[in-house]
Amino acid sequence: MALHDDVLALRNARIAAGSPPVPEALQGVTRAKVAEVLGQVALGGNADIVDGVFALLDDETPSWFSKAPDGAKVADGATTAHLACHIGILQRGNGKLDREGRDYWIKPLRELGGFVPITLLDGAFITGHVKAKSPNSCYRLDEELVAILKAPEPEWRAMLAAWASADAARSRRAFQAEMEEASRKLVDSGHADLIRASVDHYAARFLPGYQLLYIDDSDGDRVSEEERAKMAAAGVTLTLEDAMPDALLWNPETDHLWVIEAVTSDGEVDFHKVAQMERMAARCGKSGVGFTTTYRTWKDAAARQSAHGNVAVGSYIWIQSDPAKHLRVEG
Template sequence: MKRVEQIIDLMKLRNYTTEKNHERCIKCVETLLNDQIPSPYKDKGMSDIYEEPKFCHGANTASIASVIQQLEGKTNKLDREGRDHWIKPLLELGVLRKGYLKPPTNKNEKYRIIKDYHYTKSQNNFYFVSEEFKALLNFPEEDLKEAVSNFLLNSSKGKELRAYQIVSENINSHSQLINQAVEFFTKKHIPDFKVIYIDDEDGTRIREEFSILLEKAGITLDLSSRYPDAILWNEEKDLFWLLDAVESDGEFDHLRVEDLYKDFVSSGKVIAGFTTIYRTWNKVANRQGIYKNLSPGTSFWIANDPGKVFYVSELIK
């Protein structure tokens, strides 16, 4: 079952859970692929559907947990709420699907399976591995990474993880953080804006190509002032969006937002948005746990959780 572990690793699932729960996600899939362990529903209706029901035909949370418990050599039962940590992520990705073993309503009927459905608090609810995931098990090694990427695009959670793959694999410096933010965040969130300035180099702060674009947009940057890492422009509406990537400082705090608004308004320009860029959630926690300085009305984006953008609103005015 090394292939299951390889596929789950390619999905970058460990970036969204603990190492222990990542391991249990793998064991969960391996358990539900097992065609040797008798089905927990063997005598409860699954025999109406399969001649020899096995775990690979589906199992409930308690049965899956019991097998994982044995694999780990545990004596205490695994927390039933573990389903939120090693079943739910697999459901969100489309690795697992729900099933319900519907009892007959009269003597002429047999049990039947309703897929993608759970009846509230029923013991007949179960999970099984999707056919799409099973197909990944047979892909040639050289095609597997692309196949996993394509698989991820079939679910919203998978799209998040695919976005993580695209962004996180290319960030090793402040400069790369800025450029990935421009490349990914801008295209996905504000596609009508184009880059007219990036401060991603030491030395000369305004490259010639940006000087031309800034002049066209009617923006003059004061070299003595602290201006954003990136400026984007919607030429049709003459609106601007500012980005700042945070390593040691750089959030759009209240004073900075106020100063930038004044600078742009004095030139007859309108700022449509401010977005602070962080590399990781840990960076957000470390910075905001101390400073709590993100200005209301701005947003922030996190490179290792790139499928979302977060908005800062004000409760006390």
């Protein structure tokens, strides 16, 4: 309880002296700025992660390690217990956070490289957790992330984009945040919106080199004159015997087609649709055709597949609310 009591005493002493327990800004960075930056990698809504980052910006509070280097601050290295007390007691005036919850307020940002694992060894902080379950294992913020947090508008956005793109996991998070923002802006997340998201986001990310030939996202003519011209140039014709997909794409380099079916009520890529579109591709002399069924949420996908289980083996599934991956259906 010594750490808990020490942090509580520090909080009470600061309040008694007429100071806030924690400054409004640390290293010139406010909690609001932390939340805004983390929001760009889909973590801004997690208050514990935001406050954890704010804690590791604390270059005013002396380190709580008994054998810390001279002049060391919390920002130089803090254990899970240190962070739990800083967030729960110093910042919020409650009890310390549950350490067992660290997978929710440390692991996500550690996986992105934002929390850097370090160890206090022989009076110095060294990189990595070098000894399992060591009480001296701790964390600091990645220097690039600190620079992003301290940078003004609009520089920090470009810096964050470069930081995110340098790592696959950060890139996935940034893409997810982009999709979450797009989803928030949708007034109606109906069938047409899902079709458009499937083309604008799914195809753009997972089907590089494919061109959109046809999309059925409006109430007008199912195939516009412009789309007919595109299909003609690609050597594709759709007859009354062919299935009409929600979106049809073509890769000119491989002469390969791709079908997307966006499902809000029915219409998955099942074996009947696969057979129809494979016949069409063969008739048009194409090298082949791939398939993806898209849903708005995992809940929608589960409800449909628990009842029907009709998605064709060998096709893919993409979820708009979990957009950074697509899944291949295996038999």
